[in-house]
Amino acid sequence: MSKTRTVTSKADRTGGKAARPRLWLTVLSLTAFALLIALGVWQIERRAWKLALIDRVEQRVHAPAQPIPAPAAWPTITAASDEYRHVSATGRFLHDRETLVQAVTEEGPGYWVLTPLQRADGTLVLVNRGFVPTERRDASTRQTGNPEGKVEITGLLRITEPKGGFLRNNVPQHNRWYSRDVAAIAAARGLHDVAPFFVDADAGSQSAGGPIGGLTVIRFPNNHLIYALTWFALAFMLAGKLLVTFGGGLFRRRRFVHEPAGGPDAAARRTGSDAGTIVEQA
Structure with a gap:
């Protein structure tokens, strides 16, 4: 070998x-x-947490409407425990204090109409009554859709948005709003005793000729x-x-x-x- x-x-x-x-x-x-x-x-x-969140929100959205939290509970309101709860409130709209916030929806570009609702105890809650297109920005074009007197609204409790919109900050002095910042809107409109959250009115709360309600988008990316x-x-x-x-x-x-x-x-x-x-x- x-x-x-x-x-x-x-x-x-x-x-x-x-x-x-x-x-x-x-x-x-x-x-x-x-x-x-x-x-x-x-x-x-994270996926397990997101699935639990989606399930929790679905339960809140489809639950029967409950009265909005009392003022004593306002300091404890958080996104984790309260956002998207189905709530109801009764009061009178202060239409002369409404605020328009820029929005892009399935209806196209336009504005959210945020109007203070004054309740019987004197406290206020901002209500996002819904969407109006740009041509209806002026309040005079939708006077017939502004209910007078006592009203009851139902919708979803939403947490304030103090950081402005995407790459755009609110400019209160020029009445330009890109997010629903409750505290800033209250200060600009001279409102007091305002709840630290707002309510997205559902479709059943809209009035003829008024803003289009029920357009809340509930979407949680789960990749x-x-x-x-x-x-x-x-x-x-x-x-x-x-x-x-x-x-x-x-x-x-x-x-x-x-x-x-x-x-x-x-x-x-x-x-x-x-x-x-x-x-x-x-």
């Missing part, structure tokens, strides 16, 4: 070491793998499963790369053969920059 013997040079021997991943690269790769797995798990948890699968896929791709890098040497078969010192090539092996160990390739 013939054997092929080759002499490995110093470069060959050091090259084997150089092919191994450096320690810092190994640590970095393992850290990245752990981080990707953690991100995937976090997205799974967490896609994000989780993306993070996990990246983690497994990285794991595959690490397996190839670290496990490559496991599939190579090398046997080191030491020839007798008196062999014919011994002198060549003992001298010169290429002196080294003879390797027999299997």
Whole structure:
């Protein structure tokens, strides 16, 4: 049986070491793998939270209307516990204090009409009566749709929007509104004892010729499963790369053969920059 013997040079021997991943690269790769797995798990948890939120909101929206919270409960109102509750309120609209907030709806661009509703105890709650197109911005064009006297409205409790619209801040001094900021609107209109939330009136509360109610959009983006699968896929791709890098040497078969010192090539092996160990390739 013939054997092929080759002499490995110093470069060959050091090259084997150089092919191994450096320690810092190994640590970095393992850290990245752990981080990707953690991100995937976090997205799974976020998905569970989002599904619970959607279910909770659906229950609130379709529940029978309850009176809006009493003033004593106003400081405890939060989005998590109260937003989108189906509520009712009775009072008299102060049409001369209405505020128009820019809106884009399924009906097109226009304005939300926010009107204070004065209740029997003197407190006020802002009611988003609904949408009007730009050509009906002037209150004189919809006088017939402004009910006088006592009214009862039902709708969804909404949390104030103090940060303005997308890339646009409210400008109260110029009467330009891009979000339904209850406190700012109350201050601009000289209103007191105002609830820290507003009510989106439903379609059943609109009057003939008045704003179009019932246009509240309830939408919660739920892409967490896609994000989780993306993070996990990246983690497994990285794991595959690490397996190839670290496990490559496991599939190579090398046997080191030491020839007798008196062999014919011994002198060549003992001298010169290429002196080294003879390797027999299997």
